[in-house]
Amino acid sequence: MKKFTFSLKICTYLLLCLIFLSFSAYGPTEEDAGYMQQKLTDHYDPESGPKNVRKYELNVTDKGFCRYKRFFSNGKVEYFSCNLTKFKEIDYLGNTLSGTLFVRTKGADVIVQTYNDKRGGDIDSMAAFMAIPLKNLEAEDLIDLSEKFQAMSLKLHQ
Template sequence: MIFCIVLLSGWKRSVSDQQTIEWIHHCIAGRFNASEGTKLKKWELNISEVGFLRLRKYYPNGKQEYFSFNLSRLNAMTYLGTVGSGYIILKTKADDIIVQTYNDRKGNVDSMATSLKLPVVNMEPEQLDTLNRYLESFKQDRIE
């Protein structure tokens, strides 16, 4: 199990992009709830060095869902739930999230979305605050 490290007292903008990306990845991946709703056979979460977040979900029936967007397009992060379980909702400025489905009975679909809902477990308020700061820091580094 991967734990999110809380760095509230020593927050510095000098944290490198790579460290920021690694922390965001480990925080979300370590708390991702793959058993929420429809059980997943497998899932993959990647964040590239330039800030592309990619999530691929594999379902037991063969269906796959793929989500991708650049963190620089992030507009807001919200959380719905309790410490025990909930959802991190990442909202973008416009339809910036690529959504693709494969092997779906309804057909393969390519679309765009403005939010990505990530099911998580055991997320403390301090961890959410730090995650939000890291996301904002990464985004600000892209704007400056």
């Protein structure tokens, strides 16, 4: 009977450990990705980019991907994606009212895809940066974004 009780205690402790570990699966990359996505979405400027964009999607995933997709009123779709393990730096051209955030990579590591373009058809290419129009971005916000991009890049390399 003592052997059975001892085995039951061990199983209970292991089960509790698994439960606690499952709740700790939410790690720092999820926090950084959520923060960056929220900040980029809050400051996105639909008026600053091309005039015929009817919808956009902007995602930063916990796996380290930054994705930006623009849907134009004529049916054309532009898609930009980069893995933050290839992240180099961010630059901002503009002022606190309006500007463009350039997410730069170490090489031509940004995937650029164009669909339904009447002039060029479907095009796949690579670029060295991704440009995102932003507004009402203070210096502190820019510093926070830069630090989060750097931190997430470093965490993904581990």
